[in-house]
Amino acid sequence: MARYILRRLAFLALTLVLTSLLIFVITQLLPGDVCRVILGREVGEAASQACRAELRLDDPALVRYGDWLSGFLRGDMGLSYSTDAEIGPLVAERLGNSLMLAGFTLAIAVPLATGLGALAALNEGKWLDNLISVFSLAVVGLPEFVTGIVLIELLAFRVGLPANSSIRPGTGFFEALPSLILPALTATLVLLAYIARLTRAGVLEELKQPYVRTAALKGLPRWVVILRHVLRNALAPTITVVAISFGWLISGLVVIENVFNYPGLGRLMVFAISRRDLPLLQGVAMVTVLAFALANLGADLLYAALNPRIRVGE
């Protein structure tokens, strides 16, 4: 098992290197000039030249990549072009916020969605199944800014939950909790249909397996058969999807973060792109990829724990 994890971590390092290269290449291809963005269109050629020299934009791309990589490995992500601030602490703070939101969302979404999915499967073809399917598909069809605004209407204006994040650097989890609820619920509605439908399909598939009959014919109560035998095997594919969702929750919540003014990584990345802020973009992207990869590794380990057939050695 230890060897398996080590091997996966080695692959992870390789993935990160390739990603950084890819991002570097892509940003080279992006149209527009950083200095023009920073200084505005009206400045003269001289000021622009000075700016380019200061940011070392005229060095060969390979040299800049080498500089950046060595810095990154030493834990120094450099300075942001647009704000001149240290990138490391900024990304770390936003990552913390995103992790907090992602974790809270999954804590709501996973039990809710798997529960609904399993409930639908156990009532296959009956009204409860249809109701769950219709509801989850209806909400997944709506864009987040719509569901977000509806939730603001319902829960912010009437119940009084904060619709606008009050999170500042150093805000603790419990302090931040009220501002997490609305964005987390909005994200949950997006994930709900995916996870619920996958769970439903998984449970239906497992219910057909002969081992379920063996368990039932032992005289076990139905809930024991479901919880102990069926769910354990049915949830294995769901875990992979949860892991991918986790990656999305870390970096892809641009719309939700904007609706609720939430300071997460997604907004930071959009900021970096709009400002042609290459070092910042690099930093955010690396952290995002790392989060994705670690989530996948975690999913694979959990999958192996649930499925002894793939556990041993190979």
Added chain:
Amino acid sequence: MAVPLLQLKDLSVAYRSRRGALRAVRDLSLEIAKGQTYGLVGESGSGKTTLALAVLNYLGKDGYIESGQVLFEGADMAALDEAGLRALWQGGMAHVPQNPFTALNPSMRIGEQVAEAIALNSEIDAPEIETRVLDLLAQVRLPDPARVARAYPHEISGGQQQRVIIAIALGRQPSLLVLDEPTTALDVTTEAVVLDLLRELVRDRDTAALYVSHNLGVVAGLTDRVAVLYASELVEDAPTKELYRQPLHPYTRGLLDSVPRLGQRKDVKPLQGIEGQIPSLTDLPSGCLFAPRCPLAIDQCWEERPPLDHPTPDRRVRCHRWPEILAGEVDAGRDAVEPIQVEDYQPETILTVEQLDVQYPIQRSLADVLAGEPARYVQVVDQLDLRIRSRETLGVVGESGSGKSSLARALIGLVAAEGGEVELLGVQLPARLDARSTETLAHLQMVFQNPEEALNPYLTIAESLRRPLRNLRGMSYAEAQAMVPQLLESVRLPAEYARRLPGQLSGGEKQRVAIARAFATHPDLLLADEPVSALDVSVQANILNLLAELQNEHDTAMLFIAHDIAVVGYLADRIAVMYLGQLMQQGPAEIIFDPPYHPYTEALLSAVPPPDPFVKQEHIRLSGEVPSAADPPSGCPFHTRCPRFLGDICVEQEPPWRETQDGKAIYCHIPIEELQAAQSPVLRFNGEGD
């Protein structure tokens, strides 16, 4: 009179389907007494599994009891609520299904799964449960119960998995065991051990059993009574010995005549299969359901459904003509199939295999490759020598893992042999398929085990048949198309099948198409890899006879591979017995059933359940599991399980080939004379010295 343990009264069971209710069991009545073992025989589609599940009251969400009753210990099971039903499953009846691997939860340890079955109906603490689990695993004779309890299902063999299932069933001390083909997925030597175990458990505990099977041999040796099911109906029911001595229903007779006995040969006593196929449940004949396939059908049979009569107080049969059959006035045997002529084959050799090696690599991790660890292989065929003469049928028999299929795949070129020489018609055969000429491909054809997978489902039958003609015989489209009706006729299929897709054909018909395709190129050698093992027995007999006839017609030699030694003995001129990639014995087919035998052949013959309750069979059982081909035993590959193990010599030295005067060759350290003296014929028929 005491209440029977289980009583089925006019039971009809149906499934809801898109085409309306499908009645899978109709008007069936049956009684099982305490301690009685009842056999339930029928082909696929007869309704036997449905009946077994109806007895358990576990029909799934689409199945339901349409009319009639299932009474267990006098109580109507339909009246039970969920708790009552659970109580019944916890103590009254238990189920042993066909495929043990899928019947166990893949992600739970064996011990836990067994514990669930006993912890329910008794209030005992954890250490006591553990003791009971280990005790149960020991009772079903699992070696090292503690290790098995900690294992997951995929970590133990199929035979061990089935014993675990039996342990789970026994854990509740049921008074009725419902056994649904419990040994069908197992190898014959493993099957024999599991059957012994079941026989003993049923006897010692006075447990009643409903034993569902398509295998007349298994049922003959295990049951007190047998009921025969055909297309949802009970057609005959009798004490086992009477049923086998004098079957009164033509279907029962047909089933018995379809199964080759050990030693039965095509040129002496040909098999008589049943024509046609079991009717679909949506389209049942209005008279007797068996009339369309019955050799004795008269007008009355087509018009009027026969009642279930009692020829004797102890027997029931559903046939208009049973009085004539009983009196011996008519015979339900077919108009005797002509014995299949066996011409003396010429001594010229058509295929020579020398030192053939087939290996599959074991996957290595990247780390192992970088660390320079040597590649490891599973040696599935090991230094094998074979010879087939023209027109001869060489039968290869072996259990799973013996390498028999890999041998065929290497010869046809689907896997490239690692070493050795293969010569076909005096020309060396390249190991790789793409190095073989069109002519060579035409000379060598193959029929596969599973006709469902061997035909492209999107090609019509005509398209499938044209392919070898065009690609290998260079015919034009028109020429090939003109040949199609002839090919279909040669396998007794109507010409209009040409336009059909494989999905519209039954399994037996698909296999006929596959055979027609193989013979289309007039091959010199046909490789047949388990061509009948996926088919029902009544169909199997016809396919075997067809193969033999076509072979005669085309002067084709055949390598016939099967796990069933009776089937191989029926068709082959010479037989080779394989174990772990090597030959153990070869020789003329007529004498394989007489001593001296290789100890493995002896065990194999002793394991086959004969479809005849009057046969006396030697009792030789193999212990342990087949060793892994990745790490084969030294010396004689069979030494780890050999009942006639001599000692160090078997472990250290490869045995010599010893030959008898009548042409049998045995790969064993024991001299022929000693084997001859120690062994008696495995099968003895009562009343005959034969």
